[in-house]
Amino acid sequence: MLRKFVSVCEMAALIAVVVFIGMLFLNDPTAPPATPTAVVEAAGGIDGGALYGKSCAGCHGGDGSGGIGPRLAGKVVVKFPDPAAQIAVVADGRRGMPSFGTRLTEEEIAAIVEYTRTVLGS
């Protein structure tokens, strides 16, 4: 009886592995909102949205809806009325959030902050 149950579980695991591999290749991610041209130009040609996707979306979500990091969409401007305060948090880190001051340039951090405020934050 136990051996039969284990065999059924092993078969289920095999099917789960196949589904797992299939989902890795077939599940299309939701594209994060694109950075408007005006925002890119204002940031000196740096695409803050692309940088956000690489450095921030893993914790804050592709659409800024949050994850392990707090939600940014609709909140970030309220929490940081002054963009300089938000830039300081990104550059220096805070609690569980790592510091990006050594990984990104000041211009790149400014572009990401602008993206979160104008595209995600609104």
Add this chain to the structure above:
Amino acid sequence: MTDASTILAKRNNGTFFAGAVLIGALVAVLTGVYGRVHDPASETTIKLFFSTTLHFKAWATTAVLVLVLMQLFGALWMYGKLPFGNAPDWVGPMHRLSGTLALLVSLPVAYHCLWSLGFNPDPGGSRRFWHSMFGCVFYGAFVTKVLVVRSKRMPSWALPVIGGVLFTTLIAIWLTSSLWFFRQFGFVV
């Protein structure tokens, strides 16, 4: 069996084990290549009743650790390394069941790691780099272990060795993910 045929059989067994290790290594490399080449989706996936996907992953990985500890316990019992006498009949199936469940519970965790986050290539000794490496090695070692278990033509030491590698890798995975998470955010769900 003559000395010559015994030596030949041992050599063949070693070749089979080397083949199983190679297949496992291939799986580990392919897992890493997928994680590196695939654009991270950066999206939350399954979280069940947990606050976030990462909370779910921290606890699910801990559940896998418990199941793998059960695997170790069962293996030691079956190999007569525990002071309880011979292992009862149910220990073998329970050993298989705990291994199967460990694989099942690990899949949604690995899915978020690979699909949403990707392989972290920073070799500067960072936690995420080593976690990525151990994650790939884990599934490679798992495949090798399944091949070793299913084959009757393996050296007698092959199963304990690959089982030990699998156990050690899972410990390293837990230390570089769940333990880090619990130290950062506490034991919250």
